Amino acid sequence: MVYKKIPFALPDIDEQEIQEVTDTLKSGWLTTGKKVSLFEHDLAVYSGCKHVIAVSSCTAALHVSLVALGIGTGDEVITTPFTFVSTVEAIIHVGAIPVLVDIEADTLNIDPKKIVEKITPRTKAIIPVHYGGHPCDMDAIYAIAKQYNVCVVDDAAHAIGAKYKQKKIGALSSDTTCFSFYATKNVAMGEGGAVATDNDELAQKIRHLALHGITHDAWARYGDNADWHYDLCAIGYKYNLTDIQASIGIHQLRKLDGMNAKRREYAAIYSQVFSRFQCLQLPIEKDDCSSAYHLYPVRVQVKGDVSCLRDSLIMKLKEAGISTSVHFIPVCSFKLMQEHFGFREDDYPVAMEAFAGIVSLPIYSSMPRDDVMYVADTVSEIVSCWEQ
Ligand SMILES: *Cc1c(COP(=O)(O)O)cnc(C)c1O
Numbered sequence: 001m002v003y004k005k006i007p008f009a010l011p012d013i014d015e016q017e018i019q020e021v022t023d024t025l026k027s028g029w030l031t032t033g034k035k036v037s038l039f040e041h042d043l044a045v046y047s048g049c050k051h052v053i054a055v056s057s058c059t060a061a062l063h064v065s066l067v068a069l070g071i072g073t074g075d076e077v078i079t080t081p082f083t084f085v086s087t088v089e090a091i092i093h094v095g096a097i098p099v100l101v102d103i104e105a106d107t108l109n110i111d112p113k114k115i116v117e118k119i120t121p122r123t124k125a126i127i128p129v130h131y132g133g134h135p136c137d138m139d140a141i142y143a144i145a146k147q148y149n150v151c152v153v154d155d156a157a158h159a160i161g162a163k164y165k166q167k168k169i170g171a172l173s174s175d176t177t178c179f180s181f182y183a184t185k186n187v188a189m190g191e192g193g194a195v196a197t198d199n200d201e202l203a204q205k206i207r208h209l210a211l212h213g214i215t216h217d218a219w220a221r222y223g224d225n226a227d228w229h230y231d232l233c234a235i236g237y238k239y240n241l242t243d244i245q246a247s248i249g250i251h252q253l254r255k256l257d258g259m260n261a262k263r264r265e266y267a268a269i270y271s272q273v274f275s276r277f278q279c280l281q282l283p284i285e286k287d288d289c290s291s292a293y294h295l296y297p298v299r300v301q302v303k304g305d306v307s308c309l310r311d312s313l314i315m316k317l318k319e320a321g322i323s324t325s326v327h328f329i330p331v332c333s334f335k336l337m338q339e340h341f342g343f344r345e346d347d348y349p350v351a352m353e354a355f356a357g358i359v360s361l362p363i364y365s366s367m368p369r370d371d372v373m374y375v376a377d378t379v380s381e382i383v384s385c386w387e388q
Pocket residue numbers: 056057058059060083084086087129155157158179180181182192193
C-alpha cells in the first residue's frame with residue numbers, strides 16, 4: 001500500500017525567491033541585466049574566483065569554455081564515461097574527439113592513474129566531473145595537465161559548495177569551472193549555468209562568446225547608461241542567463257551552505273542506517289574533501305546478478321512511493337556513441353560494474369526528515385532479505 005509519495009528531487013524555494021521573481025517581472029527588465037550581474041558577483045565571492053559568467057546551462061558553460069580555450073576539430077578531450085551525456089556532447093560540438101578514461105572504484109570519479117595512457121599529442125583538455133558532488137583528485141590531474149600542457153575544465157554540475165583541500169570547487173587551478181543550476185541541482189533556477197575562472201582574458205572571451213560575440217550586452221545598450229553601439233568580435237552563441245532565473249539564483253546562493261548542510265546530514269543518516277549491510281556499498285568522502293552530496297548513490301554488492309537485484313530494488317521502492325534514479329548510464333554504452341567514437345564497454349570495466357548495481361536515493365534540502373527515515377527503513381527492509 002502506497003501511503004507516501006517521495007519525489008527523487010525537489011527544489012528548495014522560499015518566499016524570497018518568489019518575491020524576487022515578482023519584483024523582476026514587475027520591473028520591466030526580464031533578460032540579462034542587474035540581477036544577473038548581482039548573481040555573478042555573489043557567485044564569484046562565494047566560490048572564491050575572480051570572474052563568473054552566468055550562462056543558460058552547464059552544457060553551454062562547458063561548450064563555451066572549450067571554444068574560448070581554442071579547442072576544435074581534430075583535438076582530443078579526455079573525460080569520464082560516468083557522467084551525463086552533455087559533458088561529452090560539449091566536446092563533440094567543438095569538433096573535438098571525446099576520449100574516455102575509466103573511473104576509480106571508490107569515488108567513481110575519473111582515475112588519474114589511467115589518464116596518462118590516453119594522452120596523445122592531440123590531447124588539449126581534461127574535463128574532470130566531480131561525481132555526486134565529491135571532488136576529483138585534482139592535484140594528480142593538475143600535475144598531468146602541467147606535464148602535458150593541456151587545459152582543465154571542471155564539470156562541477158554536482159559540486160557547487162564542495163571543497164578540495166579546504167578550497168572550494170571554482171577556486172582551484174582549473175582554467176574554468178562549470179556549474180549547473182538545472183531544476184534538480186544543489187542551486188536550482190529551472191535552467192541555468194555559470195563559468196568561473198581566474199583568467200581575465202578567458203573571462204572576457206567567454207563573456208563575448210556567450211552573447212553572440214557582441215561587445216556590449218543589452219543592458220549596456222538599453223540600461224541605465226545606454227549606448228546603442230556595439231561591435232562584433234567573434235561568432236558567438238545565444239547562451240545568456242535571464243534576470244528572471246538570476247532572481248531565483250541570488251537567494252538560492254544565500255541559502256546554499258544551509259541547503260548543503262542538510263544534504264550532508266541526510267547522507268549521514270543513510271550511511272549510518274545502511275552501514276550494517278554487507279550487500280550495499282555506500283558513498284565515501286575522502287579526508288581532504290568535502291562533498292556537496294548532490295547525489296546519494298548506493299551500490300548493490302552481491303554475488304550473482306547485481307543489476308537484476310538493483311532493478312528489483314528500484315521497483316520495490318517505487319511500489320513504496322519512493323522515486324529513485326540511476327547516475328549514470330555510462331557514455332560508452334550508448335550505441336550512437338559507440339558507432340561514432342568506437343567506445344567499447346569492455347574498456348571501462350569499473351564504470352560498467354558500478355553502473356550495474358547503482359541506484360540514487362532521494363536527497364535534497366527540502367526533504368522532510370521523516371521521509372529520509374522512511375526511505376532508509378524501506379531500503380533496509382528490502383535489502384535485509386538479501387543478507388540471509
Ligand atoms: C546536469 C549535468 C550537466 C548538465 O547541466 P545543464 O545545466 O542541464 O546543462 C552536466 N554534467 C553533469 C555531470 C550533470 O549532472
